[in-house]
Amino acid sequence: MREALDPWPFVIAAYALGIAGTLALVAWSWWAMRRAERRREKARAR
Amino acid sequence: MHAFANPARFLRIARPLTPVLLLSGLAITAAALVYGLCFAPAERLQGETVRILFIHVPTAWLGMAGWSAVAAASLVELVWRHPLAALAARGSAVPGAVFCALCLATGSLWGRPAWGTYWVWDGRLTSMLVLLFLYFGYIALAGAVQREGGSSRLPAIFGLVGAINIPIIHYSVIWWNSLHQPPSFGWGGSAMAGPFLWGLLASTLGFTLIFAGVVLARMRALLADVQTEARLRRRAMEEPLLDA
Numbered sequence: 001m002r003e004a005l006d007p008w009p010f011v012i013a014a015y016a017l018g019i020a021g022t023l024a025l026v027a028w029s030w031w032a033m034r035r036a037e038r039r040r041e042k043a044r045a046r
Numbered sequence: 047m048h049a050f051a052n053p054a055r056f057l058r059i060a061r062p063l064t065p066v067l068l069l070s071g072l073a074i075t076a077a078a079l080v081y082g083l084c085f086a087p088a089e090r091l092q093g094e095t096v097r098i099l100f101i102h103v104p105t106a107w108l109g110m111a112g113w114s115a116v117a118a119a120s121l122v123e124l125v126w127r128h129p130l131a132a133l134a135a136r137g138s139a140v141p142g143a144v145f146c147a148l149c150l151a152t153g154s155l156w157g158r159p160a161w162g163t164y165w166v167w168d169g170r171l172t173s174m175l176v177l178l179f180l181y182f183g184y185i186a187l188a189g190a191v192q193r194e195g196g197s198s199r200l201p202a203i204f205g206l207v208g209a210i211n212i213p214i215i216h217y218s219v220i221w222w223n224s225l226h227q228p229p230s231f232g233w234g235g236s237a238m239a240g241p242f243l244w245g246l247l248a249s250t251l252g253f254t255l256i257f258a259g260v261v262l263a264r265m266r267a268l269l270a271d272v273q274t275e276a277r278l279r280r281r282a283m284e285e286p287l288l289d290a
Contacts, residue, residue, distance in 0.1 A: 003167045011094055015098075023088060029140075030068070033263040
């Protein structure tokens with residue numbers, strides 16, 4: 001009979017991937033928004 | 047709806063709303079994931095692997111909701127030519143693709159201990175993978191149209207045609223034999239036990255708020271880029287006249 005896999009490494013990997021992916025998306029989108037809006041303000045001020 | 051198509055009005059609403067959505071979404075998601083990882087009970091058949099539910103189901107929902115948003119915004123753009131509709135479609139595509147990829151990855155990690163395999167070419171998994179490729183195609187096409195100055199109707203038509211995949215994903219577990227379980231929620235409610243259901247609803251709400259905040263942030267970035275380009279182009283056209 002085959003032994004069942006230890007589920008915890010899969011659970012931890014899924015949470016780590018989900019959290020890292022979501023935080024990276026939020027940080028990237030926020031940074032891109034701030035950069036684009038700063039560029040617009042610079043273009044207006046010139 | 048026409049009232050919100052005004053960029054100035056959109057910015058007046060989006061500026062305070064973006065951080066509120068992101069911060070409340072992050073707080074609710076963090077609480078739901080701590081509950082899912084540390085406090086939710088193990089399930090009778092699946093044991094501890096059921097904890098992946100709290101991250102897999104919200105990402106699956108947002109992967110499909112992202113394309114539904116792309117299709118709805120594309121329809122609005124094609125029919126009413128709203129200036130913000132194309133930005134809403136483009137703003138939804140990247141977060142939709144990220145959540146679609148996270149759904150495939152977390153589902154694969156759930157599949158190994160539950161089914162004995164990371165991947166199987168059945169209807170649900172394959173149609174979700176097709177959705178990820180549709181996102182890649184849409185993002186590439188919309189980017190090329192913006193760079194080369196083509197018609198924004200092209201990605202809008204692509205966004206509408208790709209929506210055919212959404213009901214295929216949803217009904218794939220009903221139409222075809224699948225290792226994947228049937229939908230967790232139906233019109234008649236859910237058969238899920240309370241400790242799983244409430245945790246899942248909280249994490250779905252949290253991730254959805256994050257998604258909405260990210261879409262607003264990306265729309266603001268795209269709008270700022272369009273306005274900057276327009277201003278620089280206008281100045282470049284005025285300069286030769288001033289020199290003369």
